[in-house]
Amino acid sequence: MESLDLRVLEDALAWRNAGHAVTLVTVVQTWGSAPRPPGALLAVRDDGVVSGSVSGGCVEDDLIARTKASVNAAGGNAAALKSPAMITYGVTQEEASRFGLPCGGTLRLVQEPLRDTAWVAELLTRTADHELVARTLVLSTGAVRLSSAVRGQAMQFDGSTLRTVFGPKWRLLLIGAGQLSQAVARMAAMLDFEVLVCDPREEYAAALGNASHGLAGVRRIAGMPDDVVRELVPDAHTAIVALTHDPKLDDMALLEALQSNAFYVGALGSRRNQAARKQRLAEHFGLSAPELARLHGPVGLALGARTPAEIAVSIVAELLQVKNSAAHGAAVPSNEAALT
Structure with a gap:
């Protein structure tokens, strides 16, 4: 739902x-x-x-x-x-x-x-x-009952009883509050994502409080990125994208994100930077090959994007592609991401 x-x-x-x-x-x-x-x-x-x-x-x-x-x-x-x-x-x-x-x-x-x-x-x-919730409606009486549901459970209707599943709102955690993050936040908010931003660097995070940036409804979460990811307990309706371009911040967030249930994990950086990042995460933190394979990096679809707004479009487009494919149980098409 x-x-x-x-x-x-x-x-x-x-x-x-x-x-x-x-x-x-x-x-x-x-x-x-x-x-x-x-x-x-x-x-x-x-x-x-x-x-x-x-x-x-x-x-x-x-x-x-x-x-x-x-x-x-x-x-x-x-x-x-x-x-x-x-x-x-x-x-x-x-x-x-x-x-x-x-x-x-x-x-x-x-x-x-x-x-x-x-x-x-x-x-x-x-x-x-x-929480995923199933609602059962009995047509003859109008009685409604709520129960827990599981991911992938579809709507059911037999002519007398209707069972629909309501899932939690899709949410996006952005690591970094710079210009690119602000553009991604605006687009994701328009698509009805719950948008959260973590950036311990005050000079960047201060921009989120400026209403002129059009970031109303985007919520900042204080703390270090790895702590924030861990405390968020990412589920199958959560996406995490690291956009600071600072390994000290991005890598620690990705360490937690790639071991979580988040449906999408992405990171800014060139192919060379991504290869070096994966090597660090494997050698110093013990991430497995399947965990590292979950990382979308360079983040975004290959649109030839150059400006922050264009790169934001490529990121959000890939995010939607993965979300919609996962929601319908389809395989995600292979795409070469844009160099950023």
Whole structure:
């Protein structure tokens, strides 16, 4: 489950706490071309305000109309809204054309009124603690149950019970707060990563506090990089990129990162510098060949990047490539990284 869907639940919870009736809509099955995958989530407020998407805009207007009709029928009482129900769009070519579904696609959804918000608050708390959580919805009653999930567990729907998995927000720890790190931080934040920056050098870290740099929401973590990585306890939703170009800082962070469960570990430096770094980590710290093979270095895709902004694009592009390949269980294509 993408972090975008966690934001949908955050909005839904806020709306219910403010007294609005809210309907949740989940994609459970698609045929043909579909803009949003199974598990994608939409929240519709009683006044038609929406959060999220289930079709890229094709059927949202109809869902808003359905929600308003249900709320009116219930007299504005969220507790009186009907139980979860199935909705299918694009059964015929004419209907697919009417709703703008591409290539004659068909979309199957579960629409449910959000009555009890306790499970939403609990799910958001558990995912904020970097826990994978499965939500089971019984359509006949609307009952919701939360349980622990494992990585790779997919959405399941048998017509009567819907089980979706919500993962923690993807996070990125940057070692270094220089110009390149700031560019990477901006891009990663736009992609909804939780961005953390560690740099014990005060002259660099001070830039993070300047709002004119557009780094709002990027959080600095104090301490030495190796201590910060260790205390973070990187999991399969964590990426770590060392960008100080100072071996005293980068190498110690990489030592911890390469032995962690982080899905991506990268480091700035030329091929020659990377070879020397791997030799140091092997000879002085005992890292194994499989651990060293996890290092993306030189970091980034081979885009011919030269400026900090261009290099940041190459880094974030490779980060997304690895993230998306891991999330779908696919092999990561081999790419020669850019010299930096």
